[in-house]
Amino acid sequence: MEIFIEIANEEDYEGFYNLKIDKNNVFWSGFKKPPKKKKLNEWFLKQLSRQDRIIFLVRLNDNPKKPVGYLYLDFLEDDIDSISVSYGVHSDFMGKGIGTKIIAHAFEYVRANYTTTKLLVGWVSTKNIASMKVFKKNNFIETNETKKVLLVDFNEEITMIKYIKNINH
Numbered sequence: 001m002e003i004f005i006e007i008a009n010e011e012d013y014e015g016f017y018n019l020k021i022d023k024n025n026v027f028w029s030g031f032k033k034p035p036k037k038k039k040l041n042e043w044f045l046k047q048l049s050r051q052d053r054i055i056f057l058v059r060l061n062d063n064p065k066k067p068v069g070y071l072y073l074d075f076l077e078d079d080i081d082s083i084s085v086s087y088g089v090h091s092d093f094m095g096k097g098i099g100t101k102i103i104a105h106a107f108e109y110v111r112a113n114y115t116t117t118k119l120l121v122g123w124v125s126t127k128n129i130a131s132m133k134v135f136k137k138n139n140f141i142e143t144n145e146t147k148k149v150l151l152v153d154f155n156e157e158i159t160m161i162k163y164i165k166n167i168n169h
């Protein structure tokens, strides 16, 4: 499945909304209900103006209008050597290698564009087997560093593991 990945812009809010109401994305983002359209669109537009975040959308070569995945790169205020990644793939397109390509893209993009960045970081729930596989397939190292995150909607605490990959410029 051929894809391309590009930075999102204002016209993409409809496609972004479609990704964020997908049941798997709602669940893994820690929510019980999908986001409200107006609120999500306001949030999306605000994100695009942030200096510390870049949002990318993933598109199919043969049907580019409707994005099938997303990627955020976050610049961390308290750790200027690292960039953190978050990503997702629409349920209809999972298990086709797209998640693996997204993380490969994140690495190549950071290596090419942020020459002072030393580390790419991903935090993954211990229950998210697919995402752990994606990071491992991209040669990330599973660290001993963990953090607990409270999923308010589920009143449940989950453990996240830190995955890292060095960037050798």
Ligand SMILES: CC(C)(COP(=O)(O)OP(=O)(O)OC[C@H]1O[C@@H](n2cnc3c(N)ncnc32)[C@H](O)[C@@H]1OP(=O)(O)O)[C@@H](O)C(=O)NCCC(=O)NCCS
Residues within 6 Å of the ligand: 024, 025, 028, 029, 086, 087, 088, 089, 090, 093, 094, 095, 096, 097, 098, 099, 100, 101, 122, 123, 124, 125, 128, 129, 130, 131, 133, 134
């Ligand atoms: C995690 C996610 C991005 C993976 O995307 P994807 O396009 O399905 O990933 P890929 O197809 O590249 O590879 C996933 C790997 O996990 C496996 N996998 C997929 N779903 C799985 C599941 N439920 N249980 C176990 N393994 C699973 C696939 O078989 C594949 O492994 P393989 O190459 O050994 O066969 C996608 O499941 C998703 O969007 N989930 C919801 C949001 C999310 O969790 N984001 C990541 C937060 S850290």
